[in-house]
Each structure stands twice: as C-alpha cells, then as structure tokens.
Amino acid sequence: MLLPIKSIVIQDRIRKDLGNIQELASDIATNGLINPPVVNDNHVLLAGERRVRACELLGWDQIEVRVISTRDAEHELNIEISENESRKSFSKAERVDYMRRLLRIEQAKAKERQGERNQTSDRNLTEVERSDDAVAKQFGVSRDTVRKELAIVDNKDFIPPDDFANWDEGKLSTNKAFKLLKKKLASLEEEKAKSTKKIDKLTTDYDSIKSTLEEKESSLATANAQIDELQSNVKLLQSNIEQLQSNVDQLESDTTTFTNAAFLERSGVNVYRALDGTDDIYELSYKVRTMLEEDLAPLKFRRCFERIPTSEIARENLRSLIDSVLSWCFEMDGILSNNNKANHHDEIVVEY
Numbered sequence: 001m002l003l004p005i006k007s008i009v010i011q012d013r014i015r016k017d018l019g020n021i022q023e024l025a026s027d028i029a030t031n032g033l034i035n036p037p038v039v040n041d042n043h044v045l046l047a048g049e050r051r052v053r054a055c056e057l058l059g060w061d062q063i064e065v066r067v068i069s070t071r072d073a074e075h076e077l078n079i080e081i082s083e084n085e086s087r088k089s090f091s092k093a094e095r096v097d098y099m100r101r102l103l104r105i106e107q108a109k110a111k112e113r114q115g116e117r118n119q120t121s122d123r124n125l126t127e128v129e130r131s132d133d134a135v136a137k138q139f140g141v142s143r144d145t146v147r148k149e150l151a152i153v154d155n156k157d158f159i160p161p162d163d164f165a166n167w168d169e170g171k172l173s174t175n176k177a178f179k180l181l182k183k184k185l186a187s188l189e190e191e192k193a194k195s196t197k198k199i200d201k202l203t204t205d206y207d208s209i210k211s212t213l214e215e216k217e218s219s220l221a222t223a224n225a226q227i228d229e230l231q232s233n234v235k236l237l238q239s240n241i242e243q244l245q246s247n248v249d250q251l252e253s254d255t256t257t258f259t260n261a262a263f264l265e266r267s268g269v270n271v272y273r274a275l276d277g278t279d280d281i282y283e284l285s286y287k288v289r290t291m292l293e294e295d296l297a298p299l300k301f302r303r304c305f306e307r308i309p310t311s312e313i314a315r316e317n318l319r320s321l322i323d324s325v326l327s328w329c330f331e332m333d334g335i336l337s338n339n340n341k342a343n344h345h346d347e348i349v350v351e352y
Contacts, residue, residue, distance in 0.1 A: 003065050005056055008037070009044045018050050025054035036064040046070070074105045091168045096153045099135055099146055106131035148178040158184045250311065253304040257317035260296060 033055065037048025045052065046068065055063050077098070110131040136143045152174065156164050159181055166172035298305065307314040 001065055001067055002062050003039070003043060005052065005060060005063050007043055008039060008052060008063070008065070009042065010049060010052065011044060018053060021050060021053050021057060024050055025057045028054050029058055033064055036066045038066045038068055040068060040070050074102070077101055077105070092149065092170065092174075093153055093156075093168045095139070096149045099139060100150060102138070103132065103135045103146075106134050145174055148174050152177050152181055155181055155185070158188070249303065250307065250313075253301075253307050253311075253314055254317060256301060256304055257314070257321060260321060 028051070033051065035048070035051070037051050038046040040046055043065075048065075052063065132143045132146060136146045139146070141149075152159065152164075152167065159167075159177065163172060163177060163180055167174070167177040304314065305318070308318060
C-alpha cells in the first residue's frame with residue numbers, strides 16, 4: 001500500500017538510536033525499498049522508523065507500507081520489539097523502556113482481572129506483583145532486577161556518565177550500577193539532611209534576629225517619641241524664658257525710668273532750698289550738668305529707649321521724665337526772670 005509519508009504517525013518509540021540514516025538512505029536509493037515499514041489500520045508506525053526517516057532524507061513524498069491489524073497495545077509493542085531485535089539488539093536503557101511499557105500493560109490486565117471493587121485489597125496487590133513477575137520472566141531476569149534497572153534509568157543523572165554508558169552497553173552489571181546509584185542517593189540524602197539542619201538553624205537564627213530587631217525598632221520608636229516630646233518641651237521652655245526675659249527687661253526699664261523721675265522730682269525740691277544760699281548756685285549748676293551729662297545721658301538708657309516703639313508704658317514714662325525736666329527748667333527760668341525784674345524795679349519776687 002502506498003501512503004504519503006506525512007500521513008504516517010510516529011509515536012514515542014523504544015528505539016532511540018536510529019544509527020546511520022545516511023548509509024541506509026544510500027542503500028535504498030541504489031537498491032530500492034526492499035522491506036516496507038509496518039503500520040496499523042490508523043497508519044501508526046509499528047516497525048521501520050529508520051526506513052521512513054531515510055526516505056524522508058531522500059525527499060520522497062510517498063512510501064510503500066505494510067498494513068497489519070493489531071489486537072491491542074501489547075500486540076503492537078511486541079511487533080515493534082520483534083522487528084527491532086531481529087535487526088539490532090536493544091541497549092539496556094531501551095530494554096528498560098520496553099519493560100516499563102510492558103509492565104503498564106500487565107498491571108492494567110491485573111487490575112482488570114481483579115475488578116474495580118477490589119482495587120485496594122491485598123489480593124489486588126498480589127496480582128500486581130504477579131504482573132511484575134510476568135514481565136521479569138519474559139526477559140529472563142528476576143523481579144528485583146527489573147526494579148533495579150527501572151531505578152537506574154529513572155535516576156541516570158545521579159550515576160557518572162561513563163558508568164551509565166558501560167551499564168547500557170552491558171559492560172557493567174546491574175547490581176554494580178545499582179550500588180553506585182544507592183551510594184550517590186545516600187550521599188545526596190545525607191547532604192539534604194545537613195542542608196535541612198542548616199536551613200532549620202538559619203530559620204531559627206532568622207526568627208531570633210527578627211524578634212530582636214523588632215524589639216529594638218519598638219524601643220527606638222519609643223525613644224524617638226520621647227525625644228520629640230522633650231524637644232517640644234525645650235521649645236516651650238525657650239519661649240517662656242524669652243517672654244520672662246522680655247518682662248525682666250521691661251521691669252528694668254520701668255524701674256530705671258521711675259527712679260530717674262523720682263530723683264528729678266526730689267532734685268527740684270532741693271533746688272528751691274539751695275536757692276537760699278547764693279554761694280550754692282555754682283554747686284547746683286555743677287551737679288545739674290553732671291547729672292544731665294553723666295547720670296542721665298541717653299546713651300546709658302538706650303535699652304529703655306528701644307522699648308519706646310512697642311511699649312506704651314515706656315513712652316508714658318519717658319514723657320513723664322521729659323515733663324519733669326521741662327517743669328524744672330521752667331521753674332529755674334522763672335526764678336531767673338523774676339530776679340532780672342527785681343534788679344530793674346528794686347524788688348525781688350520769687351514764686352514757688
């Protein structure tokens with residue numbers, strides 16, 4: 001039967017190493033396709049993948065095939081094995097793949113024999129174990145060997161590549177390869193246990209450090225809050241101190257002003273008394289000049305005068321001071337004027 005090559009379904013095959021396809025393609029190009037590939041009724045390839053690939057390499061669009069009606073998956077699997085074994089022996093890894101597929105089929109049969117209602121019974125497990133024995137018997141090995149070889153293939157990444165290659169080619173026994181695997185897995189399990197302990201310790205340390213950090217963060221937050229409160233209190237105290245200092249400065253200014261005013265008032269009275277003695281006028285003049293130039297010099301009371309623009313009390317006190325001084329000056333001027341009149345009219349009038 002002639003089929004388009006693209007219509008042939010190639011599923012997962014046991015044979016992984018197809019060998020030298022170019023050599024086979026050259027032979028087919030010279031001698032033709034002597035033995036056609038085998039497919040089932042659904043055009044699924046059962047045997048002859050190397051021939052199909054060689055014809056694809058030659059650029060063929062169609063290929064002659066032999067169609068076989070198969071009973072079940074086991075029948076198809078046996079056809080693939082029979083056709084390939086007759087041409088080239090499987091490697092151990094390929095044989096294990098065959099074992100695995102055959103084991104699935106045998107276990108499915110065992111479960112079917114047992115029935116759905118007894119799937120988890122001890123008898124069912126015994127049937128499954130018997131299926132393992134059936135596969136082992138077919139390959140002429142023990143059930144233990146089947147399981148070891150399955151384990152070797154499933155964990156081949158844990159076996160040194162050279163050792164696995166030697167086992168696959170039959171140069172290294174299954175027992176030795178399995179011992180290498182067990183040793184490596186035991187080492188990995190030990191490393192895993194050590195890593196787990198380290199992780200547990202790191203986790204414990206992390207939790208402890210995290211707890212300590214959280215406590216310190218809480219304490220730091222409390223301390224920051226206290227610092228903020230203290231800074232607020234310090235600002236309030238500074239404000240109060242400044243206000244108190246302002247009040248003290250005002251009191252000092254007011255006290256000085258009142259003291260000077262009282263002094264001038266007393267001085268005015270003393271001047272009247274001093275006028276009784278003409279000889280005392282010079283002394284009085286000296287004292288007044290000294291008081292005005294030295295004791296009452298405006299520069300000495302500049303702090304008081306700085307308050308004038310903002311303090312009504314300071315302005316009133318200064319005005320009172322000026323009025324007192326002016327009053328004293330007017331009185332002195334009046335005395336001097338009266339004396340001048342007396343000299344002209346031979347009469348002395350003194351107003352007090």
